[in-house]
Amino acid sequence: MARLTIRLDFDSGASIGPGKVRLLETIDRTHSIRKSAEEMGMSFRQAWLLLKAIEETFGEPVIATSRGGARGGGSALTALGHAVVARYRRLEAAAQLAGKTEMDALEASSRLARPASRGRRLPRKSPKPA
Amino acid sequence: MARLTIRLDFDSGASIGPGKVRLLETIDRTHSIRKSAEEMGMSFRQAWLLLKAIEETFGEPVIATSRGGARGGGSALTALGHAVVARYRRLEAAAQLAGKTEMDALEASSRLARPASRGRRLPRKSPKPA
Numbered sequence: 001m002a003r004l005t006i007r008l009d010f011d012s013g014a015s016i017g018p019g020k021v022r023l024l025e026t027i028d029r030t031h032s033i034r035k036s037a038e039e040m041g042m043s044f045r046q047a048w049l050l051l052k053a054i055e056e057t058f059g060e061p062v063i064a065t066s067r068g069g070a071r072g073g074g075s076a077l078t079a080l081g082h083a084v085v086a087r088y089r090r091l092e093a094a095a096q097l098a099g100k101t102e103m104d105a106l107e108a109s110s111r112l113a114r115p116a117s118r119g120r121r122l123p124r125k126s127p128k129p130a
Numbered sequence: 131m132a133r134l135t136i137r138l139d140f141d142s143g144a145s146i147g148p149g150k151v152r153l154l155e156t157i158d159r160t161h162s163i164r165k166s167a168e169e170m171g172m173s174f175r176q177a178w179l180l181l182k183a184i185e186e187t188f189g190e191p192v193i194a195t196s197r198g199g200a201r202g203g204g205s206a207l208t209a210l211g212h213a214v215v216a217r218y219r220r221l222e223a224a225a226q227l228a229g230k231t232e233m234d235a236l237e238a239s240s241r242l243a244r245p246a247s248r249g250r251r252l253p254r255k256s257p258k259p260a
Contacts, residue, residue: 005137006225008233010240059243084236091232095136095225102221103138106214110140113189 002107004096006088014057020050021088024081027063031074058084132237134226136218144187150180151218154211157193161204188214 007017019040026036037047054062062081067073077085096103137147149170156166167177184192192211197203207215226233 001141003139004221004225005139006229007135007137008236009133009135010237011131012240012243014240014243016236057243058239080239083239087232087236091134091229091236094228094232095134098224098228099136099221102217102224106138106146106217106221107140109188109210109213110142110144113142113144113187 002103002110004092004099004103006092006095008088008091010057012057014053016054016057016084016088020054021085023047023050024054024062024077024085027075028077028082028085031076033063033065033075054084132233132240134222134229134233136222136225138218138221140187142187144183146184146187146214146218150184151215153177153180154184154192154207154215157205158207158212158215161206163193163195163205184214 005018007015009015023036023040026039027033030036030039033047033051034044037044040047051063058080060080061078062084063075064078065073065075135148137145139145153166153170156169157163160166160169163177163181164174167174170177181193188210190210191208192214193205194208195203195205
């Protein structure tokens with residue numbers, strides 16, 4: 001089945017999409033920015049910049065970091081962080097449901113693709129601009 | 131108002147998103163791959179590779195190019211090309227409508243952002259991984 005991914009652009013110019021949301025979800029699970037970055041194949045700095053961008057979008061922290069303690073501290077989502085993830089995932093689910101007819105039709109068309117076909121397809125090499 | 135953008139990933143690994151759809155729409159308007167590439171700030175080759183990718187996704191041409199004739203030839207969308215654009219835009223509209231509640235809530239949260247706030251925000255410089 002076709003899978004839908006959503007990106008939201010706000011009036012402010014800020015945006016939120018699958019990468020930022022998955023980072024929040026991964027921090028929620030691992031309680032570690034470093035581990036989450038590793039798991040997602042990005043540097044600690046990249047992850048940190050994404051978190052900073054989300055924070056600037058919403059004006060409040062989306063993660064809280066504690067130091068020390070019996071479990072050695074760690075990062076957790078704030079209430080806002082949880083709300084952003086939940087709303088994005090609900091939006092995605094609603095969109096997936098609402099767009100099912102069109103998605104199924106597009107998926108069905110894509111299944112008709114016959115890679116071996118040599119009909120009227122574009123030539124392998126790009127022609128000169130015309 | 132927040133604006134939603136959709137990307138579809140098919141089981142085959144193929145995908146379709148705003149860039150490919152906008153390219154088709156621009157060709158539909160300009161009747162020229164070259165002009166469309168220019169308008170979208172990409173090279174002719176990039177545009178051509180996107181068209182080739184869409185064609186491979188759906189197994190049939192999405193544009194037809196005529197040469198010569200009274201109007202000097204040009205490119206036009208095939209019925210499949212039109213259908214892909216129409217279905218994608220309908221999917222987008224359905225998703226935008228279905229996700230309105232969550233999008234409005236996220237947009238409202240983002241409007242609360244106060245760039246001047248110096249509360250508990252992340253420090254400007256990234257801390258050491260912890």
